[in-house]
Amino acid sequence: MPLDESRTPFDAQLPWRHSHTGRYAPISDYALIGDMRTAALVGMHGSIDWCCWPEFDSPSAFAALLDADRGGRFRIAPAEAHTTEQRYLAATNVVVTTFHGDTGGVVELCDFMPVTSEGTRGAYPEIHRRVRCTRGSMTVAIHFAPRLNYAATRTRLIPRRNGVLATDDEDEVLTLSGPADLWWQLTDDIAAVELTLRNGDEAWFVVRYDDDEVHPIAKYESVAKLDGTIAFWDAWVSRIRYRGPYRAEVERSALALKLMCYTPTGAIVAAPTTSLPEEMGGIRNWDYRFAWLRDSAFVLDALYALGQFDEADGFMRFLRRITRKASDAHIQIMYGIDGRRDLTERSLTYLEGYRGSAPVRTGNGAYDQIQLDVYGEVLSAAWKWSHTYAMGEGTWMSLHRLIDWVATHWHLPDRGIWEVRGGAQHYVLSKVMCWVALDYGIRMAEEFELPAALDVWRDARTAVRDDVMARGWNVKEQCFVQHYDTDALDASALVIPLVGFLQPHDPRVRSIVRAVIAELSGDDQELIYRYRNDDGLPGGEGVFSCCTYWAAQVLAMAGDREHAERLFQRMRKHANHVGLYSEELNAVTGEFLGNFPQAFTHIALINCADALARQTPD
Numbered sequence: 001m002p003l004d005e006s007r008t009p010f011d012a013q014l015p016w017r018h019s020h021t022g023r024y025a026p027i028s029d030y031a032l033i034g035d036m037r038t039a040a041l042v043g044m045h046g047s048i049d050w051c052c053w054p055e056f057d058s059p060s061a062f063a064a065l066l067d068a069d070r071g072g073r074f075r076i077a078p079a080e081a082h083t084t085e086q087r088y089l090a091a092t093n094v095v096v097t098t099f100h101g102d103t104g105g106v107v108e109l110c111d112f113m114p115v116t117s118e119g120t121r122g123a124y125p126e127i128h129r130r131v132r133c134t135r136g137s138m139t140v141a142i143h144f145a146p147r148l149n150y151a152a153t154r155t156r157l158i159p160r161r162n163g164v165l166a167t168d169d170e171d172e173v174l175t176l177s178g179p180a181d182l183w184w185q186l187t188d189d190i191a192a193v194e195l196t197l198r199n200g201d202e203a204w205f206v207v208r209y210d211d212d213e214v215h216p217i218a219k220y221e222s223v224a225k226l227d228g229t230i231a232f233w234d235a236w237v238s239r240i241r242y243r244g245p246y247r248a249e250v251e252r253s254a255l256a257l258k259l260m261c262y263t264p265t266g267a268i269v270a271a272p273t274t275s276l277p278e279e280m281g282g283i284r285n286w287d288y289r290f291a292w293l294r295d296s297a298f299v300l301d302a303l304y305a306l307g308q309f310d311e312a313d314g315f316m317r318f319l320r321r322i323t324r325k326a327s328d329a330h331i332q333i334m335y336g337i338d339g340r341r342d343l344t345e346r347s348l349t350y351l352e353g354y355r356g357s358a359p360v361r362t363g364n365g366a367y368d369q370i371q372l373d374v375y376g377e378v379l380s381a382a383w384k385w386s387h388t389y390a391m392g393e394g395t396w397m398s399l400h401r402l403i404d405w406v407a408t409h410w411h412l413p414d415r416g417i418w419e420v421r422g423g424a425q426h427y428v429l430s431k432v433m434c435w436v437a438l439d440y441g442i443r444m445a446e447e448f449e450l451p452a453a454l455d456v457w458r459d460a461r462t463a464v465r466d467d468v469m470a471r472g473w474n475v476k477e478q479c480f481v482q483h484y485d486t487d488a489l490d491a492s493a494l495v496i497p498l499v500g501f502l503q504p505h506d507p508r509v510r511s512i513v514r515a516v517i518a519e520l521s522g523d524d525q526e527l528i529y530r531y532r533n534d535d536g537l538p539g540g541e542g543v544f545s546c547c548t549y550w551a552a553q554v555l556a557m558a559g560d561r562e563h564a565e566r567l568f569q570r571m572r573k574h575a576n577h578v579g580l581y582s583e584e585l586n587a588v589t590g591e592f593l594g595n596f597p598q599a600f601t602h603i604a605l606i607n608c609a610d611a612l613a614r615q616t617p618d
Contacts, residue, residue, distance in 0.1 A: 023068040024355050025049070027276060027592035028576040031086055031095045033127070034259040035113040039272040040127060041065065041596075042095050042111045044084045044577070046077035047143075053174070053209040054125045056262060056269050056337055057289040059149045061174055061209070066275055066360050067351040072147030072155070074176075074207065076109055076131055079141040079194055088578055092233035093255050094226070095578070105138030107131060107197060114225040115232050128222050129205045133197035142182075142205065144191040148172045150348055150362070157191050159184060160214035164191045167212075175214045177206045241307030244613025249572065252579035253602035254306055257299050260599050265321065266314030267291035267337040268299050271583070271595035277357035278584055278594045282539035285357055287364045288595040290343060291318065292334045294417065295599050297377035302606040304384050312385045316395065319378065323398040330405055331378070333371045333419070334364065343367035369415040370424065375406045376433025376499065379440040386444055396450050403441035404453065407460035410434035411467075416483070417492050422536030425483035428472035429492040432501045435464040439500070465501075478508065479515035488533040489519045494550040497557065498607075504557035513551050513558075520547075522587035526570050529587075542584035542593040545574070549604030556611040564615075568608055581605070 030041040030049070038058065040051035049064040049071070063071030081102040088095055094112040101107070110130040114122060131140055148155045148168040158165045164184060166174040176191070185192045195203060204222045206215075236258065242250045260269045271288035278284035300312045321339050323331060332341060345365035353360050382399055416427035438461040445452035471484045482490035494516055496502055497509045520529045521543075528547035552567035574585055576592070581601035583594025 024065075027354075027582055027596050030576075030580075030596065031088065031578045032256060032259055032272065032580060032597055033093055033095055033111055033113050034272070035115050035125065036259065036261050036263040038113075038125060039259055040111075040113065041273070042086075042097065044086045044097060045075070046084075046097055046099070046109055047073045047075035048111070048127065049073050050273060051127070052272075052289070056272055057287075059172075060151070061146045061148055063147060063151060063351070065273070066354055067151065070147065070151050070351060072145050072151060073143070074127075074129075074146065075143040076129060076140055076205070078105075078107060079139045086577055088252070088255075089230065091237040091251060091255075092230050093259055094230060094233070099138070099140075101136070101138045103136070103138075105136035106134045107138045107140060108134055110226070112226060112229050114229050116228055124211045125209045126225075127207045128225060129207075130202060130222065130226070131195075131197065131205070132202035133199055135199055137196065137198040139194050139196045142178070142193050142195060144176050145189065146174050147189075148174065151351065152348070155189050157186055157189055159186060159191075162216045163214045165212065165214055173210055173212045175208050175211055177208070177215050177217050179203050180216060236308075239307060242305075242610065242613065244609055246568075246572075246609040246612070249575070249579060250306065250606055250609050253605045254303065254308070256580060256597050256602050257303060257599055257606075258308075258311070260299070261311055261314065262291070262337040263314070265338060266311075266316070266318035267335070267339070268296040268311070268315065268599070269337060270295040270334075270600070271598050273595045274362060275357070275360040276354055276582070276593070276595045278541040279357075279539045280355055280593070281357055282541075283357075283359065284537060284539060284541055285353060285359060285361060286366075286595070287345070287361050288598075289337075290334045290364060290367075291337055293319075293331065293374045294333065294371070294377045295603075297374075297381040298603045299599055300381045301384065302603040305607065305610045309385075309388045312381060313389055315381060316385050316389070319382075320395060320398055323401065330370075330409075331374060331402065332367055333369055333374050334367050341367070366415070366419040366421070369419060370412065371416065371419065372406070372410065372412065372414045372430040373417050373427075373433035375402055376436030376440075378402065379437040380499065383440040383444060386448065391444070391448055391450070396444075399441065399444070400450075400452065403437060403457060406434050406437045406441075407453070407456050410438075410460060410464050417495075418490075418530055418535070420535045422534075425485060426471070427483045427492075428468060428480045429490070429495055431464055431468045431472065432496050432499065435461055435468070435501060436499050438464065468501075477515045477519075478511035480512065482531060482533070486533065488531060489515060490531045491516055491520055491528050491544065491547040491550065492530070494547065494554050497554050498550065504554075505559065509554060509558050510560065513554050516547075517551060526567065527585060527587055542591075543587045544584055545571070545581050545598065545601040546604035549601070549608045553604070553608040553611045556608065556615050559615070561612070561615050564608075564612060568612060571605070 029044045051062045052058045064073035082099045086097045097109040099107045146166045153169040163177040274287035275285040345363040347359035351360040413424035480493040527543040530544045552564045556564035580597040582592035582596040583598040
C-alpha cells in the first residue's frame with residue numbers, strides 16, 4: 001500500500017504516547033466481545049486494549065491494558081474533541097460505541113466477534129469493526145498497533161494492498177483489512193490513518209488471526225456475519241427462563257457468562273483477563289483464563305436456573321476428559337481450557353502491569369493446591385445435569401471415583417475456596433462441600449439405582465456434618481468460622497445455607513448473615529470483604545463483589561426480602577455502563593479491581609435475582 005511520507009506520524013498525536021495522565025482507562029470503561037473461544041475488551045475510547053488469540057489463554061495480541069506503551073492496541077476514535085457513550089445491542093454481545101464530536105458530528109463504532117447460528121466461528125478468529133457517520137461529518141483516526149506474543153518480541157507491520165500484515169519472530173500472523181483507498185502511515189510498528197466520514201458513510205475494518213492473506217473488505221460478508229451473530233445471541237437469550245423484575249441484569253450477566261464458555265471442550269474460564277490488580281500497585285495479580293472446576297460448576301448452576309442446559313452437558317464432557325484415568329480420583333482445582341494440567345506460573349517482567357501493578361503473570365501457581373470444596377461443586381453440577389441428560393456408565397464411573405475419594409480424604413486440610421498461599425487448614429466450607437459431594441452422590445445412586453458404596457458414603461456424610469458442627473461453629477459469634485484453628489469469620493460462610501447444609505429458615509442462617517455483615521463489611525455496612533485476617537501475602541484487596549450478592553440471596557431465601565432487596569439494589573449501582581462487574585471494588589471509591597468481567601460476580605447476581613423472583617412480597 002502506498003505510504004504518505006509527508007504526513008506527521010500519527011502516533012505522536014495520541015495523548016497516551018506522551019502523557020502519563022490518562023494512559024490507562026478505568027477497568028470499568030470496557031465492554032466484552034467474544035466468540036466462545038476467546039474474547040476482547042473494547043474501551044469507551046474506541047480502543048481494543050486486550051485480546052488473546054486464538055484462544056482465551058493464548059498469548060496476547062493487544063495488551064495495552066497491562067502496559068499502555070508496550071502492550072499493543074487497535075483504536076478507532078474521532079480525531080477531534082468528543083464525548084462517548086457505549087452500549088450493547090439488546091440481547092447480544094455486540095457493542096456499539098457512539099462518539100459525539102464537539103463540532104456536531106456523530107459516529108458509531110460497532111464491534112463484534114462473529115459466531116454462526118450453530119454457535120461456531122469461521123476458519124479464522126476475527127474481530128469486525130464498523131465505523132459509521134450518523135450525523136454531520138467527522139474525521140476518525142485509526143491506530144493499529146498489535147504486539148504479538150505478549151509483546152515479548154518485536155511485531156513487524158508490512159503494508160499490503162488491502163491493509164496491513166503483522167508478524168513476529170515466532171511466525172505468528174495478524175492481518176488488518178480496511179478500505180482499499182486508505183493511505184496508511186507506517187512508523188516502526190504502528191500503522192495509522194485518518195478517515196473523514198460524512199452522514200451515511202461507513203467503513204469496515206476486519207482483524208484476522210493466522211490468515212497471512214490481507215483480503216479486500218467485502219461489506220456484504222461482514223454485514224452477513226453481523227446479522228448472523230445478532231441472530232445467534234438473540235436466539236440464545238430468548239431461551240432464558242426468568243420472569244422476575246431484573247430481566248435486563250440477568251440477561252446481561254448470562255450473556256457475559258456464555259462468553260466465558262469455551263465451546264471446543266466445554267471448559268469455562270473464570271475471567272478472560274490476567275493480572276488486573278486486586279490492589280492498585282500491589283502484587284495480587286493473577287491469571288484467571290483457566291477452567292476452575294468451582295467457578296465452572298457455579299456458572300452451570302446459574303445458567304441451569306435460567307433454563308440453559310447445553311453448557312452443563314459441555315462441562316460434563318470436559319469433566320469426563322480430565323477424569324478419564326483411574327488415577328484422577330483426586331482432581332485439580334483448575335485446568336487449562338484444553339484439559340492440560342500444568343499451569344506453571346510465570347512473570348512477564350518487561351510489562352509494567354495495569355497502572356504499574358506488577359507482576360504481570362501467566363499461568364497460575366494455585367493449580368496444584370488441594371481444595372476439597374471442588375468435589376462438592378462438581379457433584380452438585382452433575383446432580384442437576386443428571387435430570388436432563390442420561391447418566392452413562394463412563395460418567396458414573398468417573399463420578400463414583402470422586403465420591404469414593406471424598407469419603408476417604410475429607411478429613412485432610414486444604415487451601416480453601418480463596419486459594420490462600422499460606423499453609424493448609426481445615427477450612428469449614430471445604431468440609432461442608434465434602435458433605436455436599438457425598439450427599440449428591442448418594443442421591444444419584446439412590447434415584448437412578450446406580451452401583452455405589454452407599455453405606456460407606458452415608459457414614460462419611462454423617463461424620464463430616466458432625467465434625468463441622470462440633471469444630472466449625474462459633475457459639476459466641478453465632479456463625480461458622482473460616483477454619484477450625486481460628487475465630488476469624490469468612491464470607492464463604494454465606495455459601496453454607498445456599499448449598500443445603502442448613503435450611504433457609506434455620507434460625508442460624510440469619511445469624512450467619514448478621515455476623516458476616518458486622519465483621520466483614522465496609523464502613524457503610526453494605527459491601528462485604530472475603531475475610532480480614534492475614535492470608536500470607538503482602539498488601540490488601542477490595543470488597544469482593546459476589547459476597548454481597550450471596551448475603552442478599554441468603555436473606556431472600558430466609559424470608560427477609562426487604563433487606564435482600566436493599567443489598568441487591570446497592571450492588572446494582574456498581575455495575576459498569578454496560579452491566580458488567582469486576583471481581584472486586586474499592587470500598588470507598590467504587591473503582592473496579594481484579595480481573596474483568598468476573599464470572600463469580602455474575603453468577604451471584606443471577607442466583608440472587610432468581611431467589612428474589614421466587615419470593616412472594618409481603
